[in-house]
Amino acid sequence: MAEAHEAVAFSFTVGPEGFNVDVSYDVFKALIYAGLRSWKLRYRRTLNSLYNSLYPGHPLRGIACCGIVSVLYFKGHDPSFNAIDWLDEHIFQRYFARKNAKIIACITFGAGVYVVLTQVRQYTLKKLFSYHGWMYHEHGTELGLVPKIWSVLVKLCVGRNPSLYSCQNLLPTLPLPSLDDTLQRYLRSVRPLYDDSEYQRMERLAEEFKQTIAKKLQRYLWLKWIISSNYVSDWWEKFIYLRGRSAIMVNSNFYGLVRILIDYTERKKQTHRISKLVFFFIKDAVYVRPTTIQTARAANITCAAFRYRTELDHETVKPLMVQKLIPLCSSQYERQFNTVRIPGKETDKIVHYSDSHHIAVYHKGRWYKVYMFYKNTLLEPCELQLQLDEILRDTTLPDNGEEHLAALTAGERPLWAEARQTYFRSGINRYSLEAIEKAAFVLILDDEDFEIGTRDKNTPVSAAEKGNMTGKFDEYAHAILHGKGYNRWFDKSFTFVVSKNAVFGFNVEHSWADAPISGHMVEYVLSEDILYYGYNELGNTRGTPRFTALKPVKLRWNISENCQIMIEKSLSQAKKIYNDVDLHVFVQDAYGKGFMKKCKLSPDAYIQMALQLAHYRDSGHFNLTYEASMTRLFRDGRTETVRSCSIESSLWVKAMEDPNVTKAERIKLLRLACDYHQQQYRDAMTGKGIDRHLFCLYVVSKFLGLDSPFLQQVLQEPWKLSTSQTPTVYDDKLFQKLIAQKPELAEKIGWSKLKGVVGAGGGFGPVAADGYGVSYIIASEDLIFFHISSNKSSSETDSQRFGQHIGKAMADMRELLEGEARNAGASKTSTE
Structure with a gap:
């Protein structure tokens, strides 16, 4: 109990000898220091708030502007075109001495000019940030004229050294998609999931929704879009997370495994032989713990x-x-x-x-x-x-x-x-x-x-x-x-x-x-x-x-x-x-994003196609697939859904399972599927997604007491495969700076060539009772972790089995694309 008493500032008891007061001076001092720290924190936050309100300007530049205006005015060069005289005569002379009134008028005009210029600059940046054409630029090709002009304008207008929240007021508002676009995209996304009769039924429901209450719901949602910084995020947090009455353990909370991956990959280009040795070392000694x-x-x-x-x-x-x-x-x-x-x-x-x-x-x-x-x-x-x-x-x-x-x-x-x-x-x-x-x-x-x-990092790892x-x-x-x-x-x-x-x-x-x-x-x-x-x-x-x-x-x-x-x-x-949780971490170390990039395919799209192939082999049919995409290009943005199971991906998967389809046709279909997936991902990031819009329409319908069979069908569809990529967002410059602070230590333990440290990613529980949750992290050029979850009570799922299907799908895709590379090389040789 002695330790517990240290948590209170004082206590007293009443006895035969009077009052007995026990004062803990350490805690009193702790309270005083806590108060001082709180005031310092408030002061700093106030200054940061002032700085952020002026960004991309700066308070010091505002002071300089006021000083320049004052100097020019008193030197006989009025930059205000008599505005300073008007302020002096009609406002400030009533309250201040004549000389002081002129100084205050100069400062007021200078501050006003600087605020207006800053506002113009902020408005310009907000409009520039609303342009997302650069996202649709094909990697490896030259930028068009419009993206080039846009890039130059952003560089001219954006400020230097922004703080964490400097750009919040400059971010655009998440756009509200049109009803027609959302319904068309939705119907296209579910086509692989339904046979002809079921699909026609969904078309009828969508048309009925469009012709009845959809426009009314859209008008109410438009009003919310007008008055809120983000028409989705508050409802998403409230109804998807906080209104849930089931346990948050497994069902909502997620985890991260923080084993340290040492990537000794050189920054400069190396010979093929050296690179191979480096990657072999990574595979055999990836996990390092700094202490026990x-x-x-x-x-x-x-x-x-x-x-x-x-x-x-x-x-x-x-x-x-x-x-x-x-x-x-x-x-x-x-x-x-x-x-x-x-x-x-x-x-x-x-x-x-x-x-x-x-x-x-x-x-x-x-x-x-x-x-x-x-x-x-x-x-x-x-x-x-x-x-x-x-x-x-x-x-x-x-x-x-x-x-x-x-x-x-x-x-x-x-x-x-x-x-x-x-x-x-x-x-x-x-x-x-x-x-x-x-x-x-x-x-x-x-x-x-x-x-x-x-x-020990020099000990090889056996298969067992x-x-x-x-x-x-x-x-x-x-x-x-x-x-x-x-x-x-x-x-x-x-x-x-x-x-x-x-x-x-x-x-x-x-x-x-x-x-x-x-x-x-x-x-x-x-x-x-x-x-x-x-x-x-x-x-x-x-x-x-x-x-x-x-x-x-x-x-x-x-x-x-x-x-x-x-x-x-x-x-x-x-x-x-x-x-009931069946959790399996599948380590894919046969190859990674290095090979995917050589094939000129997006690593994320490539992995999503591997998951589609693996899931089709595991379940025997196509299922609704969720991939999380961020919408943080917009103010208060969180996530949007990319529907990875598409017409293009299903055609490719069927081709992979059909022995009569040639390799050339399979590769063509794979590239089309990856390209379409990338298009969907870009659309989701730029506010053209499907699911958040439909979700908000559903919320409005509930507020208005209007029932929609179409929206109920959409919101009740189970995500049999829910996926998410864990990004490695670490700032490499910061890491190199930290190495520079401890050069002797880095050299002593062999980290002077260290490119970065990443964890093994993390995962979450399955979304559907008979489905899978898959989180993956591309840890290095040759290493990917898949965190696979399902329920043991489901006879349709098995996380270990699904991991094997992922490994087989990745191997089949590599074999397919390596054949293309060999054929391309042979064709080039014969031409020469």
């Missing part, structure tokens, strides 16, 4: 995450730019830290706190509050490791109900909402729950090992070992996705998980943002972990503690028997869900 000490790894990544949070607060993280010209929307970054999803009986809500000075830590059934600042200074990893070591040494038993408490966040939402409302509204339970919910994030110190590819490694990847993925159902707090924006032997993964609540946002943060954390902080010879954190920080606070709970019954009920629901 759990608390050291946890301390480094936690401090790195807080460094990243500081950069977010200061807005020094640069916005991601497409083609180094077009900024992507950064609004999702705002709720990355200090955020929690609060359960409700009918709908959940997202609560974001402006700041947090601690993290919540779980270890062996016990919850702790760990302070990350001392005297307004962020702890160093060596100081944090001492606190985490103390948690590991703590022999205190969990309070009644504490060990399985987090299972409430893993079960159905109404049960958790009822328990929270009944048993966590006051007293010690409220204080402890707030300590978790108001934490920057949650850190789990797992009590299990994950042995994945831990080996490789298969065993894949099985361990599956165990690792299961652990990060759902754990035991009670050792993850699924409501927090993200949770770091560090195993007993220092393997790192993360679990993310999905409603507040999409996967690339978390991926960006984790890649930053990885580079800081390895190159900025590092470890000593024993695997511990570096440095010497500067002071004795506050001890970790063991959170106390008073959980009644009735509440424990609800916890166990929620845990039972969670077990039923995660025991």
